[in-house]
Each structure stands twice: as C-alpha cells, then as structure tokens.
Amino acid sequence: xxxxxxxxxxxxxxxxxxxxxxxxxxxxxxxxxxxxxxxxxxxxxxxxxxxxxxxxxxxxxxxxxxxxxxxxxxxxxxxxxxxxxxxxxxxxxxxxxxxxxxxxxxxxxxxxxxxxxxxxxxxxxxxxxxxxxxxxxxxxxxxxxxxxxxxxxxxxxxxxxxxxxxxxxxxxxxxxxxxxxxxxxxxxxxxxxxxxxxxxxxxxxxxxxxxxxxxxxxxxxxxxxxxxxxxxxxxxxxxxxxxxxxxxxxxxxxxxxxxxxxx
Numbered sequence: 261x262x263x264x265x266x267x268x269x270x271x272x273x274x275x276x277x278x279x280x281x282x283x284x285x286x287x288x289x290x291x292x293x294x295x296x297x298x299x300x301x302x303x304x305x306x307x308x309x310x311x312x313x314x315x316x317x318x319x320x321x322x323x324x325x326x327x328x329x330x331x332x333x334x335x336x337x338x339x340x341x342x343x344x345x346x347x348x349x350x351x352x353x354x355x356x357x358x359x360x361x362x363x364x365x366x367x368x369x370x371x372x373x374x375x376x377x378x379x380x381x382x383x384x385x386x387x388x389x390x391x392x393x394x395x396x397x398x399x400x401x402x403x404x405x406x407x408x409x410x411x412x413x414x415x416x417x418x419x420x421x422x423x424x425x426x427x428x429x430x431x432x433x434x435x436x437x438x439x440x441x442x443x444x445x446x447x448x449x450x451x452x453x454x455x456x457x458x459x460x461x462x463x464x465x466x467x468x469x470x471x472x473x474x475x476x477x478x479x480x481x482x483x484x485x486x487x488x489x490x491x492x493x494x495x496x497x498x499x500x501x502x503x504x505x506x507x508x509x510x511x512x513x514x515x516x517x518x519x520x521x522x523x
Contacts, residue, residue: 261297262297262330263295263296264295266326267295270295270319277291277292280318284311284314284315284318286311286315290302290311294311297333299330299333312326313326433491433511434473435472436471436474436475437469437470437492438450438469438478438488438489438490438509439467439489440467440468440486440487441466441467441487442465443465443485443487444464444482444484444501445463445482446481446483446486447460447480448461448462448478448481448486449479450468450477451476452471452472457470458470464485474510474511475508476508476509477508477509478509479505479506480503480506480507481504483497483500483501483504484499484500484503485501488507490509490514491511495514
C-alpha cells in the first residue's frame with residue numbers, strides 16, 4: 261500500500277508527521293489518513309492526488325508513480341495508460357494551484373467568480389432601480405407625505421416636550437436647592453427656612469450651594485458678581501455690578517415680589 265511506502269520513507273529520513281505538515285502545508289490529519297489508506301476521510305479524490313503528489317515530492321520520490329498506485333488502489337482493475345498518467349500530472353500542475361493544504365482548480369475558481377460577478381451586477385441593478393424610484397426630480401430622496409408630517413410634528417413638539425419635562429421635574433420637588441457661582445468678591449447673606457446659613461464676603465471663583473424645605477433667601481451686595489442655578493435651572497446673574505439684590509426661592513420657583521434692588 262502506498263501509505264506504508266510513504267510512512268517507511270518518512271521514518272527512514274527521520275521525519276515526523278509534523279515535519280511533513282510544515283514542509284508541504286498538508287494538514288497532519290490528512291497525512292495520517294494517507295499513510296493509513298483511509299481515503300474516505302480526505303476531502304476528495306482530486307485533492308487526495310494532490311496531497312500524495314506533494315508528499316512524495318517532498319520525500320524526493322517519484323510522484324507520478326505514487327499517483328498511479330493510488331489510482332490502482334481506488335479503482336482496481338482499471339488500468340490507466342501512460343499518456344493518461346502524464347495528462348493527469350500536467351492537468352494538476354497547470355490547471356490548479358496549491359493554497360494551504362488544498363489544491364483549488366482554476367476552472368472552479370472561474371465558475372465561482374462568474375457567479376459572484378453575476379450576483380454583484382444583480383445587486384447594482386436593483387440598487388439603481390430603488391434609487392431612481394426613491395429619488396425626486398431635484399435629486400433628493402423622496403419621502404412619504406405621512407413621514408414628512410410626522411417629522412415636522414416631532415420638531416414642533418420637541419420644545420414643548422422639554423418644557424413639559426422641566427415643569428414636571430420642578431413640580432415634583434419638595435425642596436429647593438440654590439447654587440451660586442462668584443466671579444468677583446461679593447458680600448452675601450443666605451437664609452434658609454428662617455435660619456442664617458452664611459453671612460460674609462465671598463471671594464472670586466467660589467461656588468456654594470444651599471438647600472431648604474420651604475425657602476432660600478439670598479442677598480448679594482454686588483449682584484453682577486453672582487450667577488445662580490435653582491433646582492438645576494440656570495437663572496443667570498442676580499443683577500448688575502454694584503447692585504444690592506435679594507432673591508427668595510421656593511421649591512416651585514422664584515418669588516418675584518421679594519426682589520429688592522437698590523443702587
């Protein structure tokens with residue numbers, strides 16, 4: 261059996277199956293199957309011939325003779341003529357190439373490439389037809405009237421939705437939080453629920469925050485130096501530079517009537 265001959269020659273050369281795998285790119289599993297004569301575990305007859313040819317060539321044996329012996333083992337009683345053996349070798353050499361451990365036929369590649377090309381052309385044609393149907397005269401993609409209306413309505417409703425969310429968030433609060441940022445020195449007094457939390461001069465760059473259940477009252481001696489944020493809402497500067505301003509805030513917002521501005 262040819263497998264026994266290949267194995268004997270491999271062992272004579274002190275080579276392992278891994279050495280053959282590395283030198284021929286044939287998977288070790290396939291090499292073992294060839295040596296054991298288990299051809300049914302190999303990808304196919306054409307590939308098997310390629311494996312045997314590469315294996316024998318690597319061992320510096322007569323590759324054609326081993327391919328002929330394989331044919332005799334697989335097809336007993338069917339004798340190939342010498343010219344058929346030569347043609348078989350030429351066909352494997354000229355019409356195929358070795359990629360990894362598998363010989364791939366050029367003819368099969370061309371057939372697959374033709375199928376892929378046909379599929380690509382079909383997709384391009386379908387894509388072009390869709391584009392023409394979906395594009396208006398001005399070159400822009402046409403949209404269904406209903407979709408346009410829905411988008412327009414969404415744009416119009418967006419600000420209202422944000423305002424509604426802010427109102428709901430404010431309405432749900434049961435306390436008031438005031439954050440003050442100072443970009444200049446400012447005498448400040450803070451009273452929360454009737455208790456004085458701070459009274460003094462805030463330095464430039466300071467950021468302070470106060471919370472209360474009912475009211476937070478802030479008096480700024482230099483209103484242009486203080487910017488407030490109440491319950492997460494930016495209120496801007498308290499007033500102008502040099503003004504003395506008092507602001508009173510509750511969980512529901514600012515008490516406008518409490519403002520006292522003096523020059």
